[in-house]
Amino acid sequence: xxxxxxxxxxxxxxxxxxxxxxxxxxxxxxxxxxxxxxxxxxxxxxxxxxxxxxxxxxxxxxxxxxxxxxxxxxxxxxxxxxxxxxxxxxxxxxxxxxxxxxxxxxxxxxxxxxxxxxxxxxxxxxxxxxxxxxxxxxxxxxxxxxxxxxxxxxxxxxxxxxxxxxxxxxxxxxxxxxxxxxxxxxxxxxxxxxxxxxxxxxxxxxxxxxxxxxxxxxxxxxxxxxxxxxxxxxxxxxxxxxxxxxxxxxxxxxxxxxxxxxxxxxxxxxxxxxxxxxxxxxxxxxxxxxxxxxxxxxxxxxxxxxxxxxxxxxxxxxxxxxxxxxxxxxxxxxxxxxxxxxxxxxxxxxxxxxxxxxxxxxxxxxxxxxxxxxxxxxxxxxxxxxxxxxxxxxxxxxxxxxxxxxxxxxxxxxxxxxxxxxxxxxxxxxxxxxxxxxxxxxxxxxxxxxxxxxxxxxxxxxxxxxxxxxxxxxxxxxxxxxxxxxxxxxxxxxxxxxxxxxxxxxxxxxxxxxxxxxxxxxxxxxxxxxxxxxxxxxxxxxxxxxxxxxxxxxxxxxxxxxxxxxxxxxxxxxxxxxxxxxxxxxxxxxxxxxxxxxxxxxxxxxxxxxxxx
Amino acid sequence: xxxxxxxxxxxxxxxxxxxxxxxxxxxxxxxxxxxxxxxxxxxxxxxxxxxxxxxxxxxxxxxxxxxxxxxxxxxxxxxxxxxxxxxxxxxxxxxxxxxxxxxxxxxxxxxxxxxxxxxxxxxxxxxxxxxxxxxxxxxxxxxxxxxxxxxxxxxxxxxxxxxxxxxxxxxxxxxxxxxxxxxxxxxxxxxxxxxxxxxxxxxxxxxxxxxxxxxxxxxxxxxxxxxxxxxxxxxxxxxxxxxxxxxxxxxxxxxxxxxxxxxxxxxxxxxxxxxxxxxxxxxxxxxxxxxxxxxxxxxxxxxxxxxxxxxxxxxxxxxxxxxxxxxxxxxxxxxxxxxxxxx
Numbered sequence: 044x045x046x047x048x049x050x051x052x053x054x055x056x057x058x059x060x061x062x063x064x065x066x067x068x069x070x071x072x073x074x075x076x077x078x079x080x081x082x083x084x085x086x087x088x089x090x091x092x093x094x095x096x097x098x099x100x101x102x103x104x105x106x107x108x109x110x111x112x113x114x115x116x117x118x119x120x121x122x123x124x125x126x127x128x129x130x131x132x133x134x135x136x137x138x139x140x141x142x143x144x145x146x147x148x149x150x151x152x153x154x155x156x157x158x159x160x161x162x163x164x165x166x167x168x169x170x171x172x173x174x175x176x177x178x179x180x181x182x183x184x185x186x187x188x189x190x191x192x193x194x195x196x197x198x199x200x201x202x203x204x205x206x207x208x209x210x211x212x213x214x215x216x217x218x219x220x221x222x223x224x225x226x227x228x229x230x231x232x233x234x235x236x237x238x239x240x241x242x243x244x245x246x247x248x249x250x251x252x253x254x255x256x257x258x259x260x261x262x263x264x265x266x267x268x269x270x271x272x273x274x275x276x277x278x279x280x281x282x283x284x285x286x287x288x289x290x291x292x293x294x295x296x297x298x299x300x301x302x303x304x305x306x307x308x309x310x311x312x313x314x315x316x317x318x319x320x321x322x323x324x325x326x327x328x329x330x331x332x333x334x335x336x337x338x339x340x341x342x343x344x345x346x347x348x349x350x351x352x353x354x355x356x357x358x359x360x361x362x363x364x365x366x367x368x369x370x371x372x373x374x375x376x377x378x379x380x381x382x383x384x385x386x387x388x389x390x391x392x393x394x395x396x397x398x399x400x401x402x403x404x405x406x407x408x409x410x411x412x413x414x415x416x417x418x419x420x421x422x423x424x425x426x427x428x429x430x431x432x433x434x435x436x437x438x439x440x441x442x443x444x445x446x447x448x449x450x451x452x453x454x455x456x457x458x459x460x461x462x463x464x465x466x467x468x469x470x471x472x473x474x475x476x477x478x479x480x481x482x483x484x485x486x487x488x489x490x491x492x493x494x495x496x497x498x499x500x501x502x503x504x505x506x507x508x509x510x511x512x513x514x515x516x517x518x519x520x521x522x523x524x525x526x527x528x529x530x531x532x533x534x535x536x537x538x539x540x541x542x543x544x545x546x547x548x549x550x551x552x553x554x555x556x557x558x559x560x561x562x563x564x565x566x567x568x569x570x571x572x573x574x575x576x577x578x579x580x581x582x583x584x585x586x587x588x589x590x591x592x593x594x595x596x597x598x599x600x601x602x603x604x605x606x607x608x609x610x611x612x613x614x615x616x617x618x619x620x621x622x623x624x625x626x627x628x629x630x631x632x633x634x635x636x637x638x639x640x641x642x643x644x645x646x647x648x649x650x651x652x653x654x655x656x
Numbered sequence: 657x658x659x660x661x662x663x664x665x666x667x668x669x670x671x672x673x674x675x676x677x678x679x680x681x682x683x684x685x686x687x688x689x690x691x692x693x694x695x696x697x698x699x700x701x702x703x704x705x706x707x708x709x710x711x712x713x714x715x716x717x718x719x720x721x722x723x724x725x726x727x728x729x730x731x732x733x734x735x736x737x738x739x740x741x742x743x744x745x746x747x748x749x750x751x752x753x754x755x756x757x758x759x760x761x762x763x764x765x766x767x768x769x770x771x772x773x774x775x776x777x778x779x780x781x782x783x784x785x786x787x788x789x790x791x792x793x794x795x796x797x798x799x800x801x802x803x804x805x806x807x808x809x810x811x812x813x814x815x816x817x818x819x820x821x822x823x824x825x826x827x828x829x830x831x832x833x834x835x836x837x838x839x840x841x842x843x844x845x846x847x848x849x850x851x852x853x854x855x856x857x858x859x860x861x862x863x864x865x866x867x868x869x870x871x872x873x874x875x876x877x878x879x880x881x882x883x884x885x886x887x888x889x890x891x892x893x894x895x896x897x898x899x900x901x902x903x904x905x906x907x908x909x910x911x912x913x914x915x916x917x918x919x920x921x922x923x924x925x926x927x928x929x930x931x932x933x934x935x936x937x938x939x940x941x942x943x944x945x946x947x948x949x950x951x952x953x954x955x956x957x958x959x960x961x962x963x964x965x966x967x968x969x970x971x972x973x974x975x976x977x978x979x980x981x982x983x984x985x986x987x988x989x990x991x992x993x994x995x996x997x998x999x
Contacts, residue, residue, distance in 0.1 A: 146909075148740045148742045148747075148749050148909070149739075149740065151739070357914060357916070358915075359908070359914050359915075369773060372773035372774075373773035373774050373776060374773075374774065375774050380915045381947075381948065402946055402947050404919075404941070404948070405913050405915075405919060419946050419947075422946035422947065536777060537774050538867065538868065
């Protein structure tokens with residue numbers, strides 16, 4: 044392997060090798076760092092949760108440290124990738140969990156990765172010290188427009204990299220959709236406050252109540268460009284998508300015209316800006332995302348008698364976690380599927396009285412990964428409402444751009460591979476580029492952009508990703524951990540939820556339940572390998588394997604990028620070129636390691652880290 | 657059709673058993689496996705209220721004699737929980753870590769009692785009536801002349817109430833929007849039907865929904881049910897009858913189309929070529945209603961089993977419901993549901 048530094052030694056029992064990993068007479072290596080594409084590819088392929096995380100969180104790492112009772116370290120491992128672990132531990136959309144190997148067929152339910160993130164944040168000691176690795180000040184100045192998750196993530200990383208950063212935030216406090224979109228019963232504001240402060244305390248200046256724009260009292264973008272070395276736009280998707288209805292002119296918006304209808308995003312923004320919001324007895328919510336669910340649950344807390352959510356497909360296909368759906372239902376909010384809104388019923392006084400739907404059937408899959416709904420002609424019906432809340436999507440607002448910048452066909456800013464727009468020094472990130480996404484995607488994109496912006500400012504690449512490969516002296520996972528059930532998140536009693544908007548519904552796992560849940564993780568970053576040169580083909584490992592995880596192979600395909608591909612399996616011993624541990628099947632139980640008479644099986648911990656160049 | 661075709665039927669109820677029987681008639685040599693989560697052989701759930709009349713041996717409820725399966729060369733795997741369906745490899749994952757391959761699959765897992773999500777915290781304080789063992793528990797929990805508190809009051813509950821009252825017990829029914837489920841009733845019909853329930857001896861409690869349930873210490877299954885208006889009622893046992901919810905949890909990652917139940921066409925086929933669904937688990941496309949609908953009742957469910965079996969064995973059959981969906985008030989002022997009919 045190219046640039047790795049490997050030492051292989053046979054050790055005897057009496058040698059003093061305290062500086063090295065010492066395992067009797069096993070073949071050992073010291074900790075090494077590799078940029079070999081096969082090693083990086085191995086982690087990407089074999090640690091599916093980390094690969095699915097837009098922020099590249101070392102999930103097995105932080106879960107393992109929970110098992111060890113090292114909550115502070117677990118929090119820091121999270122924070123390396125994501126500056127808001129306590130926040131994301133509550134509201135993350137969890138792209139990691141659907142791909143968790145514990146959720147693969149036959150393996151049970153995925154690990155509660157998100158809940159464990161919260162556990163790390165909650166269970167760390169009060170005197171926990173956060174770690175930051177500060178670079179020398181560069182003298183470069185960066186303005187960031189928008190103090191939401193993408194802007195905060197970029198600001199943190201850029202300040203760590205030594206740049207002087209100023210965030211311009213139009214609201215009175217930073218946090219963006221976290222503060223103004225997500226209700227307090229899902230995200231307590233004290234948690235948000237602490238983590239936002241930690242993200243900005245390394246010298247980030249946060250100018251709140253300052254709008255970047257062309258109006259009176261506003262700061263023109265062009266001024267920022269002249270005052271700063273670079274400007275990063277992270278203004279998110281802060282406008283609601285209109286509800287398409289028949290009998291509605293293209294420039295008409297019936298929802299906006301009705302006194303008892305409102306876009307869900309505006310409803311939540313107003314509420315969290317401190318406006319008094321009221322709803323009628325019967326509330327209909329149209330939409331299938333987090334905003335729709337949040338609107339419905341807020342409406343219940345504002346005293347609505349009946350609240351229902353209306354969606355085009357079915358609840359199996361909406362981009363919301365099952366737990367959120369269950370909690371909405373426990374609060375008495377049904378989800379009514381297979382219906383598309385087509386018209387509004389309006390009385391003589393201009394007040395909406397009902398919403399007409401057409402019945403749908405399920406169609407194929409859209410390129411976006413969402414399910415298609417196909418309206419059935421002649422199947423219309425009406426649902427009455429006193430208040431209608433519409434949450435069918437969000438879009439960007441770019442009327443504040445006073446520089447000629449290239450936009451794509453959807454009106455979003457167009458950026459290149461370097462995340463820079465068509466205007467030199469003007470970068471963009473987060474939902475403002477991608478359209479409405481999730482908080483973790485925004486954070487992940489913000490961090491990526493920070494690195495690219497740093498490369499541009501400094502004229503060179505200062506960091507790269509490597510795989511840190513550390514020998515592990517013995518199996519750390521036990522077979523019986525497989526049979527631990529996923530731990531349920533305790534929640535507040537339904538009857539206690541409605542008195543105050545700030546009563547948090549999910550209560551968090553305690554230390555005991557966190558430990559049980561953490562034990563379930565397969566620790567996919569542990570690589571079990573057989574040293575073919577020392578293997579005597581005794582079959583002992585195959586015989587003790589609890590699954591079909593150790594295979595006879597004739598060869599292994601090599602992919603174009605140098606990573607390993609499919610195993611060429613054989614059932615015939617004389618054709619076997621090697622015995623190979625299939626990491627897709629391996630549950631890291633260590634049975635093979637323990638039984639091997641020649642100690643030719645090694646375990647290494649493989650983690651992707653960022654290193655200076 | 658090759659004789660080695662392995663038909664796997666999930667569910668040991670009316671739809672599943674009838675389908676297995678028809679498949680066997682049409683394909684004497686094929687392999688048939690019924691997978692059942694329960695411990696008992698196929699028994700008649702419609703008869704279960706008779707535990708209150710003293711019919712308390714499980715054998716009395718069997719539809720077929722125990723030797724039936726062997727004589728038909730049908731493998732019945734009891735106490736077997738399916739956890740996942742992989743349509744790509746055509747395998748079922750079982751809870752005890754075994755996998756089971758199928759060539760053709762019928763999902764007839766039925767439904768289980770729906771507990772409104774707001775009452776989930778009190779699930780352990782309620783007793784269902786969904787299988788023989790629980791039915792026996794319920795019967796033993798009620799003192800002679802004691803009180804059963806029924807929540808919701810779907811047609812299965814009302815059916816049970818008839819027997820419970822006839823055997824000298826009290827039934828207090830706490831109303832809900834799902835009372836009379838699955839019948840859809842208008843407000844004016846509801847008034848008439850509630851009167852009919854009163855005529856039948858049911859004590860109708862219309863003071864709001866259930867807020868919470870408390871255990872009465874030292875009394876076994878006795879409970880106190882608190883209503884939204886602050887009142888509370890006491891009973892020997894609390895039984896939820898809020899209708900059914902399809903048993904589809906194991907299909908979450910299968911790629912089979914679902915809304916509340918499995919979505920099927922009138923031939924009861926799912927979106928997968930070799931997978932059908934029948935019974936209370938499926939929503940069938942109804943051109944008449946322009947919607948996917950559930951069809952309940954013994955005769956509908958049995959007919960679905962037959963249609964699915966025909967389609968699984970190469971014949972083209974279409975499901976049509978023949979069961980009336982109207983509640984009826986008898987001449988004596990009592991209530992009658994067509995869903996109570998069975999052979």
